[in-house]
Amino acid sequence: MTKKFNIIIEFIKDLSIETPNAETLIYVRNNLSKYKMNIDINSMPLKNKIIEVNTKLTFQNKELSDKKSFFEIVYASIIKLNEEIKDKIEIEKIILCDLQNIIYPKIEKIFFNIIKDSGYPSIKLENKVDFEKLYKERSN
Numbered sequence: 001m002t003k004k005f006n007i008i009i010e011f012i013k014d015l016s017i018e019t020p021n022a023e024t025l026i027y028v029r030n031n032l033s034k035y036k037m038n039i040d041i042n043s044m045p046l047k048n049k050i051i052e053v054n055t056k057l058t059f060q061n062k063e064l065s066d067k068k069s070f071f072e073i074v075y076a077s078i079i080k081l082n083e084e085i086k087d088k089i090e091i092e093k094i095i096l097c098d099l100q101n102i103i104y105p106k107i108e109k110i111f112f113n114i115i116k117d118s119g120y121p122s123i124k125l126e127n128k129v130d131f132e133k134l135y136k137e138r139s140n
Contacts, residue, residue, distance in 0.1 A: 005079045005094055010103060012110070013054060014074040017118045025119055027067035034061045035071075037125060043095050049081040053095050055103065057111050059123075071115055075107045093135060100131040 019025050028035075040056040059071040077099060085091060112123045 003082060004085055004090075004098065005081050007099070007102070008050070008078040008080055010075065010077045010106075012073060013076040014072070015114065016070065016072045017114065018070040019118065020069075024067045024069060027065075028061075028069040029120055031061070031065075032120060032123065034063060035059050036062065039129065041096055041100065046078070049083065049085070051079050051081065051091075051095065053077045053079060053099055055100065055107060057107060059111070059115065069120075071111070073107065073111045073114070075103065075110075077103055096138070097131045097135045100129075104129060104131070 019028065036059070038058045038060070040058070041053065042056075043051050043053045045051050054074050054076050056072065056074045061068055079094075079099060081091065081094070085094070108125070116122050
Protein backbone atom coordinates (compact mmCIF):
# COMPACT_ATOMS: atom_id res chain seq x y z
CA MET A 1 0.00 0.00 0.00
CA THR A 2 1.38 3.39 -0.95
CA LYS A 3 1.57 6.25 1.49
CA LYS A 4 -1.44 8.59 1.32
CA PHE A 5 0.54 11.72 2.23
CA ASN A 6 3.93 13.05 3.26
CA ILE A 7 4.61 15.67 5.88
CA ILE A 8 6.77 18.35 4.25
CA ILE A 9 7.31 20.53 7.31
CA GLU A 10 5.86 21.08 10.79
CA PHE A 11 6.24 24.10 13.05
CA ILE A 12 4.76 26.05 15.95
CA LYS A 13 2.77 28.78 14.23
CA ASP A 14 1.48 30.52 17.35
CA LEU A 15 1.94 30.07 21.07
CA SER A 16 0.28 31.89 23.92
CA ILE A 17 0.66 31.45 27.68
CA GLU A 18 -1.05 34.18 29.65
CA THR A 19 -0.74 34.49 33.42
CA PRO A 20 -1.41 38.07 34.54
CA ASN A 21 0.36 37.91 37.92
CA ALA A 22 1.83 35.72 40.68
CA GLU A 23 -1.48 35.57 42.57
CA THR A 24 -3.16 34.10 39.47
CA LEU A 25 -0.29 31.65 38.98
CA ILE A 26 -0.72 30.30 42.53
CA TYR A 27 -4.51 30.11 42.17
CA VAL A 28 -4.35 28.33 38.79
CA ARG A 29 -1.68 25.89 40.03
CA ASN A 30 -4.11 24.84 42.76
CA ASN A 31 -7.06 24.62 40.35
CA LEU A 32 -5.43 23.13 37.26
CA SER A 33 -7.78 20.14 37.44
CA LYS A 34 -10.62 22.46 36.34
CA TYR A 35 -8.82 23.15 33.06
CA LYS A 36 -9.91 21.22 29.96
CA MET A 37 -8.23 20.59 26.63
CA ASN A 38 -9.94 21.62 23.40
CA ILE A 39 -8.69 20.67 19.96
CA ASP A 40 -9.55 22.53 16.78
CA ILE A 41 -8.29 21.44 13.37
CA ASN A 42 -8.58 23.46 10.19
CA SER A 43 -6.94 23.22 6.81
CA MET A 44 -6.22 25.32 3.79
CA PRO A 45 -5.32 23.96 0.37
CA LEU A 46 -2.17 25.55 -1.04
CA LYS A 47 -1.29 24.16 -4.48
CA ASN A 48 -0.22 20.93 -6.19
CA LYS A 49 -2.01 18.72 -3.63
CA ILE A 50 -0.28 20.54 -0.76
CA ILE A 51 -2.36 21.40 2.29
CA GLU A 52 -1.62 23.46 5.38
CA VAL A 53 -3.22 21.86 8.45
CA ASN A 54 -3.43 23.88 11.67
CA THR A 55 -3.98 21.94 14.88
CA LYS A 56 -4.90 24.24 17.76
CA LEU A 57 -4.81 23.07 21.37
CA THR A 58 -6.41 25.30 23.97
CA PHE A 59 -6.14 24.47 27.66
CA GLN A 60 -8.51 26.64 29.65
CA ASN A 61 -10.96 26.92 32.51
CA LYS A 62 -14.46 27.74 31.26
CA GLU A 63 -15.72 28.57 34.77
CA LEU A 64 -16.25 32.20 35.70
CA SER A 65 -13.29 33.35 37.76
CA ASP A 66 -11.17 36.48 37.96
CA LYS A 67 -8.03 34.41 38.32
CA LYS A 68 -7.41 32.57 35.06
CA SER A 69 -4.52 31.63 32.88
CA PHE A 70 -4.78 30.91 29.19
CA PHE A 71 -2.75 28.36 27.24
CA GLU A 72 -2.86 27.88 23.47
CA ILE A 73 -0.66 26.46 20.74
CA VAL A 74 -1.26 26.41 16.98
CA TYR A 75 0.85 23.78 15.28
CA ALA A 76 1.08 23.87 11.49
CA SER A 77 1.75 20.85 9.32
CA ILE A 78 2.30 21.20 5.60
CA ILE A 79 1.42 17.94 3.85
CA LYS A 80 1.51 16.73 0.28
CA LEU A 81 -1.16 14.27 -0.76
CA ASN A 82 -0.34 11.28 -2.92
CA GLU A 83 -1.45 11.88 -6.53
CA GLU A 84 -4.08 9.10 -6.34
CA ILE A 85 -5.92 10.77 -3.44
CA LYS A 86 -8.88 12.66 -4.90
CA ASP A 87 -11.90 11.79 -2.76
CA LYS A 88 -12.93 14.62 -0.42
CA ILE A 89 -13.94 12.21 2.34
CA GLU A 90 -10.57 10.47 2.18
CA ILE A 91 -8.77 13.83 2.31
CA GLU A 92 -10.86 14.84 5.31
CA LYS A 93 -9.95 11.60 7.10
CA ILE A 94 -6.24 12.16 6.34
CA ILE A 95 -6.39 15.67 7.84
CA LEU A 96 -8.57 14.89 10.86
CA CYS A 97 -7.31 11.38 11.68
CA ASP A 98 -4.24 10.02 9.97
CA LEU A 99 -2.11 13.16 10.27
CA GLN A 100 -3.29 13.87 13.84
CA ASN A 101 -2.34 10.35 14.96
CA ILE A 102 1.21 11.11 13.81
CA ILE A 103 1.66 14.68 15.06
CA TYR A 104 -0.58 14.94 18.13
CA PRO A 105 1.69 13.15 20.64
CA LYS A 106 4.50 15.55 19.69
CA ILE A 107 2.25 18.65 19.96
CA GLU A 108 0.90 17.56 23.35
CA LYS A 109 4.43 16.94 24.67
CA ILE A 110 5.68 20.36 23.45
CA PHE A 111 2.58 22.14 24.83
CA PHE A 112 2.66 20.49 28.26
CA ASN A 113 6.42 21.04 28.59
CA ILE A 114 5.96 24.76 27.84
CA ILE A 115 3.13 24.98 30.41
CA LYS A 116 5.39 23.24 32.98
CA ASP A 117 8.28 25.57 32.12
CA SER A 118 5.87 28.50 32.68
CA GLY A 119 5.60 27.65 36.37
CA TYR A 120 2.82 25.06 36.43
CA PRO A 121 2.88 21.43 37.57
CA SER A 122 3.15 18.61 35.03
CA ILE A 123 -0.10 17.84 33.24
CA LYS A 124 -1.21 14.35 32.35
CA LEU A 125 -4.44 13.79 30.45
CA GLU A 126 -6.43 10.84 31.76
CA ASN A 127 -7.63 9.80 28.31
CA LYS A 128 -5.65 9.70 25.12
CA VAL A 129 -7.31 11.48 22.21
CA ASP A 130 -8.93 8.97 19.85
CA PHE A 131 -9.01 10.77 16.50
CA GLU A 132 -10.70 7.83 14.74
CA LYS A 133 -13.56 7.93 17.25
CA LEU A 134 -13.87 11.73 17.02
CA TYR A 135 -13.91 11.53 13.24
CA LYS A 136 -16.64 8.88 13.22
CA GLU A 137 -18.74 10.84 15.75
CA ARG A 138 -18.36 13.95 13.60
CA SER A 139 -19.47 12.06 10.48
CA ASN A 140 -22.71 10.83 12.11
